[in-house]
């Protein structure tokens with residue numbers, strides 16, 4: 357079997373394909389024949405060397421992968437051979453709040469899914485929705501679960517609430533789709549008119565171009581009659597947080613997920629205080645959240661947005677394509 361390994365901070369050129377014997381699952385472990393993986397911002401952070409969690413040397417790349425159970429070790433009861441499963445990004449985080457002893461993560465301190473076969477703990481697996489192909493389901497573990505957690509991890513939305521999503525990355529597109537399941541109104545920001553049209557086609561009620569309107573918070577306030585939004589799914593970080601604080605309603609919630617917009621002023625304490633909102637930091641999510649999200653996806657026949665699928669042999673091209681930033685939806689790698 358073949359696996360792509362990487363070197364932390366080594367850039368895309370450090371991705372190398374190695375051959376191994378197919379491993380045997382031990383007690384409580386499952387051998388998964390991986391059928392598809394997808395890329396997330398974390399993969400580029402690891403290759404750049406600015407990922408906040410530990411990454412082991414020569415790790416098998418990529419957190420997000422799905423496949424079918426090919427063999428089970430002794431003591432396994434949660435899955436059987438032939439089941440279609442996904443790996444939970446934090447396999448030790450089963451339920452409840454996050455703690456640092458649950459920080460080992462697939463494609464970081466643990467080997468990842470850009471491989472033909474993976475041995476995983478049965479505890480870190482979830483069944484994938486029946487109506488999704490392997491390629492579609494491969495988009496869920498990081499971006500999907502993070503968006504689900506960001507939206508539902510505090511007070512879940514009520515119909516009629518307003519949710520603000522930033523940009524059209526993987527987390528933001530899932531947040532838009534999930535917010536619509538809750539009957540919320542969605543205001544999205546993006547960088548181009550073409551993406552604005554695609555966001556509207558996906559269900560966004562209003563779209564604000566943050567490139568042509570750097571004071572986009574004022575447009576968001578106006579669209580909410582001055583009240584502000586109930587939720588912000590904050591993926592920009594220091595570069596957008598100040599505007600998010602100016603966009604949120606009193607007692608609204610900002611779920612801070614990421615740091616896409618770097619190098620701009622950090623927030624002021626005065627802005628934080630006067631927002632009268634809750635600011636919570638999100639770390640992907642637990643297995644229980646993954647299962648709850650899958651149930652919502654299955655019942656509502658929700659389909660993830662895929663930009664492009666690359667074959668396993670062209671995985672390095674998939675990374676280069678992702679790094680170039682010209683995409684709308686997830687970038688997926690199809691394994692044999």
Ligand SMILES: NC(=O)c1ccc[n+]([C@@H]2O[C@H](COP(=O)([O-])OP(=O)(O)OC[C@H]3O[C@@H](n4cnc5c(N)ncnc54)[C@H](OP(=O)(O)O)[C@@H]3O)[C@@H](O)[C@H]2O)c1
Nearest residue numbers: 397523524525526527546547613614615616617638639640
């Ligand atoms: N805390 C966690 O556990 C966790 C989990 C998942 C992701 N994250 C983080 O969350 C962020 C988003 O992840 P992702 O996977 O969704 O990323 P992604 O798919 O790579 O998102 C890329 C998109 O973000 C948008 N973007 C870029 N700069 C922006 C800016 N200044 N303001 C608003 N949007 C901007 C662009 O869309 P437009 O052209 O439409 O603006 C771009 O196409 C990343 O920083 C990632 O590391 C954190």
